[in-house]
Amino acid sequence: MNPIKLIKNNTVGFLMILFVVGGVFVYVYLLTEKDASFFHLLIFSAYLAFNLMVAILVKYFSSNLEKNEREYRNLFEKTKKAELEAVANEQKYRDLIENTPLCIKVFDKNGKMTFLNKGGREEHFIKDTDDISKWDWVKTVKEKYQSEAREKFKAAFEKGESSRIEFEHTPEGSSHEWCSSLISPIKDKDGNVKSVLFLSDDITALKHAELEAKKNEQMFHTLIDETPLCIKWFDNAGKLLSVNKGGREEHFLTDKTDEEVRNWDYMGCIDEGYRPLVADKMSAALRGETNSFEIKHVPETSKGIWCLSTLTPVKDNLGKVAYVLFLSRDITDEKIIDEERKKNLEKSEETKAALFNILDDVKESEKTVKDERDRSSAIISSIGENLLVINKDYKIVLMNAVAEKTIGLASDKVIGQDIRKIIGVFKGDKLIAEEDRPLEKVIKKGIALNINLEDNFYYQISNGAKFPVMLISTPLVRDGDISGAVLVFRDITKEKTLDESKSSFISIASHQLRTPLTSMRWFSEMLIGGDAGPLSEEQKHFVERIYEATDRMIDLVNLLLQIARVEAGRIKVESIRLSIKDITESVVESLKSNLDEKFQNVEIITNPDPFPLIFLDQDIIWQVIQNLISNASRYSQENKTIQISIIKKGDVIEYSVRDQGIGIPIDQRVRLFEKFFRAENALKMVPEGSGLGLSLVKSLVEGWGGKIWFESEEGKGATFFFTIPASGMASKEGEVKLAV
Amino acid sequence: MNENINNQKTILVIEDEMALQEAIRLKLKQDKSINVVVANSGEEAFVLVKEKKPDLVWLDLLMPKMSGFDFLKMVRKDKTLNDLKIVVVSASGGPDKVAQAKELGVLDYIVKGDGTLDLIIKRVKNFLT
Numbered sequence: 110m111n112p113i114k115l116i117k118n119n120t121v122g123f124l125m126i127l128f129v130v131g132g133v134f135v136y137v138y139l140l141t142e143k144d145a146s147f148f149h150l151l152i153f154s155a156y157l158a159f160n161l162m163v164a165i166l167v168k169y170f171s172s173n174l175e176k177n178e179r180e181y182r183n184l185f186e187k188t189k190k191a192e193l194e195a196v197a198n199e200q201k202y203r204d205l206i207e208n209t210p211l212c213i214k215v216f217d218k219n220g221k222m223t224f225l226n227k228g229g230r231e232e233h234f235i236k237d238t239d240d241i242s243k244w245d246w247v248k249t250v251k252e253k254y255q256s257e258a259r260e261k262f263k264a265a266f267e268k269g270e271s272s273r274i275e276f277e278h279t280p281e282g283s284s285h286e287w288c289s290s291l292i293s294p295i296k297d298k299d300g301n302v303k304s305v306l307f308l309s310d311d312i313t314a315l316k317h318a319e320l321e322a323k324k325n326e327q328m329f330h331t332l333i334d335e336t337p338l339c340i341k342w343f344d345n346a347g348k349l350l351s352v353n354k355g356g357r358e359e360h361f362l363t364d365k366t367d368e369e370v371r372n373w374d375y376m377g378c379i380d381e382g383y384r385p386l387v388a389d390k391m392s393a394a395l396r397g398e399t400n401s402f403e404i405k406h407v408p409e410t411s412k413g414i415w416c417l418s419t420l421t422p423v424k425d426n427l428g429k430v431a432y433v434l435f436l437s438r439d440i441t442d443e444k445i446i447d448e449e450r451k452k453n454l455e456k457s458e459e460t461k462a463a464l465f466n467i468l469d470d471v472k473e474s475e476k477t478v479k480d481e482r483d484r485s486s487a488i489i490s491s492i493g494e495n496l497l498v499i500n501k502d503y504k505i506v507l508m509n510a511v512a513e514k515t516i517g518l519a520s521d522k523v524i525g526q527d528i529r530k531i532i533g534v535f536k537g538d539k540l541i542a543e544e545d546r547p548l549e550k551v552i553k554k555g556i557a558l559n560i561n562l563e564d565n566f567y568y569q570i571s572n573g574a575k576f577p578v579m580l581i582s583t584p585l586v587r588d589g590d591i592s593g594a595v596l597v598f599r600d601i602t603k604e605k606t607l608d609e610s611k612s613s614f615i616s617i618a619s620h621q622l623r624t625p626l627t628s629m630r631w632f633s634e635m636l637i638g639g640d641a642g643p644l645s646e647e648q649k650h651f652v653e654r655i656y657e658a659t660d661r662m663i664d665l666v667n668l669l670l671q672i673a674r675v676e677a678g679r680i681k682v683e684s685i686r687l688s689i690k691d692i693t694e695s696v697v698e699s700l701k702s703n704l705d706e707k708f709q710n711v712e713i714i715t716n717p718d719p720f721p722l723i724f725l726d727q728d729i730i731w732q733v734i735q736n737l738i739s740n741a742s743r744y745s746q747e748n749k750t751i752q753i754s755i756i757k758k759g760d761v762i763e764y765s766v767r768d769q770g771i772g773i774p775i776d777q778r779v780r781l782f783e784k785f786f787r788a789e790n791a792l793k794m795v796p797e798g799s800g801l802g803l804s805l806v807k808s809l810v811e812g813w814g815g816k817i818w819f820e821s822e823e824g825k826g827a828t829f830f831f832t833i834p835a836s837g838m839a840s841k842e843g844e845v846k847l848a849v
Numbered sequence: 850m851n852e853n854i855n856n857q858k859t860i861l862v863i864e865d866e867m868a869l870q871e872a873i874r875l876k877l878k879q880d881k882s883i884n885v886v887v888a889n890s891g892e893e894a895f896v897l898v899k900e901k902k903p904d905l906v907w908l909d910l911l912m913p914k915m916s917g918f919d920f921l922k923m924v925r926k927d928k929t930l931n932d933l934k935i936v937v938v939s940a941s942g943g944p945d946k947v948a949q950a951k952e953l954g955v956l957d958y959i960v961k962g963d964g965t966l967d968l969i970i971k972r973v974k975n976f977l978t
Contacts, residue, residue, distance in 0.1 A: 623961070624866045624869065624940055627869060631872040632868070632872055634966055635875065663962050
């Protein structure tokens with residue numbers, strides 16, 4: 110045990126022991142010394158304090174010493190560790206330098222290569238054993254870069270300048286095609302160049318990529334130049350920078366210089382209506398938005414009228430808009446096609462809509478048709494008349510139950526059969542040939558047919574039975590073509606019998622009534638003539654009354670017979686072209702004595718004048734006019750005027766007879782055309798009169814298809830009107846002509 | 850022609866209506882130069898025509914059984930009666946009947962109601978000369 114070390118390490122302990130021992134001694138002394146005074150106690154206390162202070166000081170110094178020693182020891186160990194680390198690091202760096210794929214060369218201040226790492230040796234095909242101090246590495250560089258390399262080296266050595274160099278190696282000199290190198294002088298603390306570090310990196314791949322990029326850029330430029338698209342570049346203030354070849358051609362700028370192009374007002378070529386849009390879009394692009402839109406050009410400034418344009422902002426590294434690319438494609442043709450397509454589309458939409466409408470209508474129609482069909486079949490089956498529908502080949506396609514009963518055949522036996530084989534047609538006793546049948550006219554000419562009782566038609570059915578018919582036949586017209594006919598007929602056996610009775614009544618009446626009347630007339634005539642001896646004045650007067658009455662009776666019977674014939678449609682009508690004005694004048698002439706007697710005047714006006722000839726049956730028209738004028742005269746006072754006007758109004762001729770006579774009382778107007786009716790004022794004015802004239806006139810007018818009416822103011826006169834179709838009266842077969 | 854000593858002319862009146870027949874007969878007889886023969890029907894008349902050979906026939910048309918027209922047709926078929934003068938005096942007229950009668954060789958067609966008996970007689974007598 111080192112005593113010093115022991116003491117050093119246990120200073121405090123020794124002191125403590127010393128202190129305690131000394132203390133014990135003093136204490137003992139004090140205990141033993143009875144006369145120890147306060148002074149002695151004070152000294153003893155001071156001694157104790159001194160010992161304590163010494164002990165503390167010793168302790169303090171000894172602990173400080175220990176601390177310093179520990180620190181020193183730590184430092185020493187740290188330094189040692191750092192030293193070891195430095196050695197390890199150095200080795201690491203050396204390995205790193207040695208093994209890095211970079212080529213590291215170090216030159217001394219004389220320019221001799223002193224170090225070439227493994228990467229460099231491999232790159233330059235240098236063996237470990239080769240002396241690198243004499244190797245001129247610059248020769249591994251392609252000739253065009255050599256001088257630059259040497260100069261930069263020189264600058265590094267002489268001026269201490271760092272530099273970078275890029276160069277291409279010869280394939281023999283290096284395995285790296287392209288290198289980028291750092292030439293860095295290493296200086297001592299005085300700033301003198303001690304050595305030069307040369308660090309090379311293989312940038313072949315980068316270089317190739319760069320070249321590729323350049324090539325691409327070239328291609329891109331060519332593309333921009335050769336594209337038919339119009340490309341405009343704008344700076345970030347929206348100012349035009351350039352226009353490609355396609356754009357120059359588009360806008361007729363090929364002979365302009367670049368400067369002129371930059372100053373060209375590109376907005377001027379845009380249709381005025383689209384300028385705000387373009388300005389808007391340009392602002393948006395300058396804010397960084399990409400947008401596409403269609404523009405319209407002013408025709409004189411551009412080849413294409415319509416363009417599809419895209420404005421693309423080109424941003425720099427910081428994301429700020431640097432340029433704006435304005436790209437336009439001529440879409441005029443497409444636009445035209447598009448417009449056409451749109452139109453077609455609209456049309457097709459319309460067509461579609463129309464189609465839907467039609468479909469709706471069709472649905473609606475289907476329903477309507479079904480309802481209609483149901484209704485029609487209900488009507489057809491419940492109709493009291495015989496109904497047949499015939500197609501254009503005379504085949505029966507429809508037949509109702511009534512017709513089945515009349516014809517005596519079930520419809521399944523009749524449908525599809527030729528009607529001409531089922532029904533024989535007769536006019537009176539004469540069989541009508543198939544080609545002369547009335548139905549022929551309906552199907553071949555589309556004329557509607559109406560055969561009445563007086564036409565005397567008969568049908569003969571398969572069992573040989575023959576019956577008179579009335580029929581109506583109408584063509585079925587579909588899309589302008591006659592597709593068949595509807596035939597409605599009625600067995601008029603009863604009507605015919607009735608008509609024959611009526612006819613025989615007329616015949617009987619005409620003979621049986623008139624014969625005794627004639628007899629009365631002749632005998633009274635003979636009496637008056639004195640054939641049975643002279644008569645007294647009184648006797649003669651009486652017989653004359655009989656004669657007159659008989660005469661009137663004969664006229665009455667004749668008139669009645671005429672009306673009966675007219676009403677029965679038995680009057681024969683023979684129309685020829687006549688002047689209605691001439692006939693009127695003749696009638697007036699025939700009534701001259703009556704008119705003159707009352708000093709009455711007749712005025713005749715026509716419109717047009719002269720009035721055209723029209724087809725008329727002279728007897729019939731005479732009868733009508735004669736009745737009206739004679740009434741006008743008869744029921745007018747003396748010195749009055751009768752005005753006759755004949756006016757063509759559209760497809761009718763309106764004939765009117767105006768008088769200034771007694772007129773017709775309002776309450777009697779409705780009965781005016783009744784047989785035997787005579788208005789009260791007429792009876793008073795002219796007691797004799799049959800009351801049959803106007804009835805006959807009405808029958809005649811209606812017989813030719815005209816109308817008759819009157820206007821009147823009692824006491825002031827009356828105007829009678831009747832019409833004749835402009836085509837005149839149709840000729841008609843009949844038993845007798847109307848007797849005048 | 851059947852002429853008697855007084856140079857009388859014979860008229861055959863065919864009329865079924867007795868009253869009329871009588872009136873006509875009375876009126877004609879006032880003329881002494883006329884000999885009146887009457888028949889009540891067509892059948893009777895046809896016999897009388899052959900027998901009496903009248904200078905003129907007064908023919909009514911509307912008669913029961915054989916009508917005036919039937920009589921006319923029979924006469925025209927008989928060639929011995931070719932020269933028979935016939936005048937129709939009928940109650941009914943009408944162009945058809947007139948035309949039909951004229952076609953059958955009737956000299957005149959008079960409607961009974963047209964004018965007085967006197968006038969009719971005068972018109973008929975015109976054909977006696």
